[in-house]
Amino acid sequence: MATQSNAPDTGRSAPDRRRRLAALGIAALCVLAVIVGGYAIYRAATSGDGPKSDTEQVEAQARGYLGDMSRGDLRGASERMCQALGPVVSGGGGVPDLPTGGNETRKAEIVVDDVTITGDSASVAGVLRYGSTTTDIPMTLRRESDGWCITDVQ
Incomplete structure (x- = not known):
């Protein structure tokens, strides 16, 4: 006789969940890097630190x-x-x-x-x-x- 657990069956094994979490973490870091890089480029372009007339x-x-x-x-x-x-x-x-x-x-x-x-x-x-x-x-x-x-x- 098979025993049933009360935990919901997500259909994914533990290594699959870890890979998915790692991929989400990497994606979040990439988005954050793009935002920070864009802000740095914006600040450099609008700072007016170029040569003065x-x-x-x-x-x-x-x-x-x-x-x-x-x-x-x-x-x-x-x-x-x-x-x-x-x-x-x-x-x-x-x-x-x-x-x-x-x-x-x-x-x-x-x-x-x-x-x-x-x-x-x-x-x-x-x-x-x-x-x-x-x-x-x-x-x-x-x-x-x-x-x-x-x-x-x-």
């Missing part, structure tokens, strides 16, 4: 200078000047008159308008706004071997 480089240098000045970082602003000019930190040349006071007055809106590039020189109309006070800071930049640097600030 001259206009973008000039704007970045001008914004950096205005940001340094708005924080009172004269050393940082000086490092953006062309090497042939020498340091600006020790002297007053190239340093516009800015509002003085605590941190509240140092919070400025930085505006970079009218970037004009002619050959290896560029002019920028920069503006710092401290609340209702506006300080125009036009500047001239020059292209050097390592990028754009500031030659004159008025």
